[in-house]
Amino acid sequence: MKAKNTLYYQVMLKLKQKIQDGEYPVDSKLPTESELQDEFGVSRVTLRKAINQLTTEGLIEKIQGNGSYVRKPGKVKKLLRLNSVEGFSYTAKKNGFLPSSKIINFAQIIPSRRIQNIFRLNSSTCLNIKRVLFLDEQPVIVDDSYILAPFYEFLQKSDIEVSLYKALKKNPLIKKLSPQETLVSATEADKELSDLLAKPFGCSLLNIDNVLKNQDGKMVQCSEEFVDPDVYQIRIR
DSSP, X not given: OOGGGSHHHHHHHHHHHHHHTTSSOTTOBOOOHHHHHHHHTXXXXXXXHHHHHHHHTTSEEEETTXXXXXXOOXXXXXXXXXXXXXXXXXXXXXXXXXXXXEEEEEXXXXXXHHHHHHXXXXXXXXXXXXXXXXXXXXXXXXXXXXXXXXXXTTOOGGGGTTOHHHHHXXXXXXXXXXXXXXXXEEEEOOHHHHHHHTOOTTOEEEEEEEEEEOTTSOEEEEEEEEEOTTTXXXXXX
């Protein structure tokens, strides 16, 4: 029988998912063995084998006489849900990382023909916000966002230093932000991306195109994200 079909492996995957989703936050204590046995309906031997596997992966640390604790994973998961938006800062903090950003551009522009074609935009002026996003001071994402009128009219550069999504939601025209379209593809780092992400020229990156709309179905933001897959993973639900 292959390992992935064994009971302990299925329990291990479920535990890992709960950790990655933040149900068991970083540095929190896991439920007792008895509680986990009841939750998953498995024997102590099966449960311990699952926990041992996660200990080997560095997701769990056993402390003698004090139980098992969740530790910072090597990769952080970003969840994109159909009915909500989890910003980069929120997701990073939830997984025990320190987020930060560096603003590369903050200016009103007419999008390039390429961006107009990708997101089906007209030639109207929008606000371009280009940032490098960091986890624990390591660059992981180059985010190139375009905020459409009238949603950027009161947006200041200082507003986005903490969270772009929080800044957008202060606009009275935005009561809710929802992802409407997400396209994920593979790409290679050009000179600019390799410099910004401190990665080799031509290395593999994820290219993620996003469209966010407000509660009235009006497009608020479209963005291209260039992601280092060695550090930051994307899950779309």
